[in-house]
Amino acid sequence: MSKRALIVDDTELNRKLAIAILRREGWEAEQVACGKAALALLREDCNFDIVLLDIRMPDMSGEEVCSTLRADPRTATIPLIAYTAHALEDELQGFRDIGFNEVLVKPTNVEAMRAALAKVLALPGRPEEQG
């Protein structure tokens, strides 16, 4: 059974690239274009192996989405990767502090995506492996 990934990004190009890479890697990938949509979807279905979450989005920021998800018990353990163009060091650490499991800096490439995914999947206590 292939892994499922959700891409949350307001930019279509980014969504397309991520999906292209993920699918090329054998993942199932779904996409939403804003934070609210992501939250709505995830409340319904939190069965994603990974969520790539853009930070700068018009309706609500990736940080807000992350915090909301982490605050909700149903979504608290969803592996979150910050998918951002913020490349400054301190910014990257900040994401981890508020609940992201990993950061994937744009522009990305196949190598980086693979590494990030592998890192997150290797995390202990993932729900799939528990259940």
Next chain:
Amino acid sequence: MKGYLTRLGIRTKLVALFVAIKVVPMLLLALLAWQGVTRLGREVSDRSSRMAGSMRDTVGELSDVMAKESVRALDLKSRELIERLTTDTALAVAEFLKARDNDVLLAAALEPTAADFERFLRNRTRALVVPGKWVLSGDGKSWMQETKQTTRSETIEPDNPENKLDFNYRPPDLSSLREERPLYHEMTFVDLDGLERVKVSATGLLSRELRNVAQKRNTYACAETYFEDLKRLLPGEIYVSDVIGPYVRSHYYGPVTPEAAEQAKVPFAPGKEAYSGRENPLGKRFQGIIRWATPAVRNGKTIGYVTLALNHDHVMSFTDNLMPTEARYTPIPDASNGNYAFMWDYRDRNIAHPRHQSIIGFNPKTGDYETPWLEASIYKGWKQSGKSLRKYLEIVPAFDHQSREKKPSVELIKEGIRGLDGRYLNFAPQCQGWYDLTKQGGSGSFAILWSGVWKLTTAATIPYFTGKYGKTPRGFGYVTIGANVDEFHKAATLTKALLDTRVNVYSTQMKQTANDTHDMIFSSMSKTAWSLAGMTTLMIVLVILIAVWLANMLTGRVTMLSGGLQKIEQGDLSFRIGKTSDDEMGLLADSINRMADSVQSSFTHLEGARQRAEEANRLKSVFLASMSHELRTPLNGILGFSELLKLDLQDAEQRSFAETIHSSSEHLLNLLNDLLDLAKIEAGRMELKPVPTELKSLLVTVTAVHRAHAERKGLVLTELYAPDLPATLLCDPTRLVQILNNLLNNAVKFTAQGSIKLSVECLDHALRFAVSDTGIGISKDQQQRIFDKFHQADNFLTSEHTGTGLGLALAREFVTLMGGEMGIESEPGKGASFFFIVPNQ
């Protein structure tokens, strides 16, 4: 010390300065003044006491010398006077005796009848001093005249004032005590058989009977032998006898008093002892005669002899009343005072003496001379010999070693016999002296120590040479006068004593004056010292007070200024110092206020500028961040899809297109990353995150990528690490990798052929990384600019070399942030070596 000094406040320093420049000199001055005063005082005191001492000494010496000289002069003068007195006396005696020659010659011409003889004698008198009546004094220790002598003691003043100086009047001497006495005891006419035919007695001393004088026992004291001599006389020749009289004894040698009698263990009977002048005025007198005789010639035939028996008292009177002192004459001689005169005959036998027991006399029982006072050894020898004295003395030398060491015979003293015969008086050496002076008929003097007193003793020959007296140059004998030497120079001694007293008084006064001066000087010195000390103290206190006041004033204002400055410094830029004066301090306050004004306005400006700069910086950061963000989004698409194309395209040409797109966008991304880093560094927001880093694995990872690149270009990448390379290095590994990547990347990029070397050396607490290549090298002026931003080698555009132009600048910034430094060693065409040194703490 320096530190301590710098910590002292200005006030302390000012006070210290005042003390140093005012108080210290003042103290020094005071000290100098005190020393000066002290020295002066000591000097004056010393000198005055030295002066006093030397004056005292000088005056004392002067008085000594004067006294000594005076004594000597007076002694000499006195000697001269006494010698003259002696010779005069001797001459007078001789004249007197000579007159007797004339008497006897005249008498010889007289008819030998009692009437003529009486007439002859009647006028032959001479005045003698009568001592008067004497009684024992109340205490029984001395004799005194019964009735006081009524000597006229009136003085006579000169009538003529011109004679007033040293007018010295002397009342008549002894004239009132003189009484006329017959010169002769008797006058006789002796026939050729020795029978006295006519005899006239004037005194009754001698027998009035007409006797045969050829018989010795019929003569005076049974001692006269003159008839034998008369028979040998030629007409006109004169016979003169020795002094003849019975010896008078005395058990005393000094005043005859009951006390002395007790000591001598004899009954006190002055009348039975010899007359001794003042020592025993009631004693038995020596009654002597000197007999003159000459033949009575009638018609050329000697019909008999006329004799005259001179009363020896008249001869004795020449010396008895003589005083070798100011008194000149005495009514009664006194042997005890040491000033008296004697007479001795030509055989050194005493014939006149204040003590009549000293006069040699006869023993009327034997008609022979009484034993004289012999020296103990002679007496002893005589007694042992068993001979008669006359016989014994014939073998005893005269003047035999006379010395004061010898002693008189005690036995004779007990008998009361003290007749003086100088020849055997061996305990009295002066006898020999007198003999020496008179043996040639001369005179003179010498000093003797007798009875514990120095005496001058004189002797003068009595130049009377009639009869047997003409046999020796000594004539009749000699007069001696003894005088206390002290008497001569009594005046000088008195003067000396007076002078000494005066000198003592004077020196005491001088000493007192010196002491007073000394006390005065020291009290004055002490006063000076106190006032000096007082003034100095007062001035020191004043100076210190002034110093404190000045210092307070100064430091108060300085403190005010510094307080103001401190307020301004602490940020109260609106604070201004109140101006209290128009002096330098006021000017300083003005300056500070102006400075504060200018600082305040500068601050205002600066604050604005800073805020603007901060705003600009923030905007820049925001701009950079959003730029980065906005650029990354399209880059994400380009990079991502070109990679996917690259991976998925089958057509080689199409795939190379995709690769070109991909590498171009990678370059763009690197440029973007470098720009962001630089921006962060410039904004001061770049922070390193040092962690212990495993150096070896870091180096392996870094070199792996570049080795692949190098080998692709046909280059060799060598590594040379120091053997003592530390295992871990505390550093920011990301940035260290970034630096090394940059250098290695450049080296590979700019090296066409040859090799690239990475070396790491250990320095002292630092590591030196170096990347060397065999590339084109870099010229000197290029080296200056190579670390500038956006700088690239000249051939950047014309070669295949591409770069952001920020890499080296960034690398150097990182090295600087790490606390190290970066540099280059290169020459064009000979490759380049970039190195950097980072500390290894």
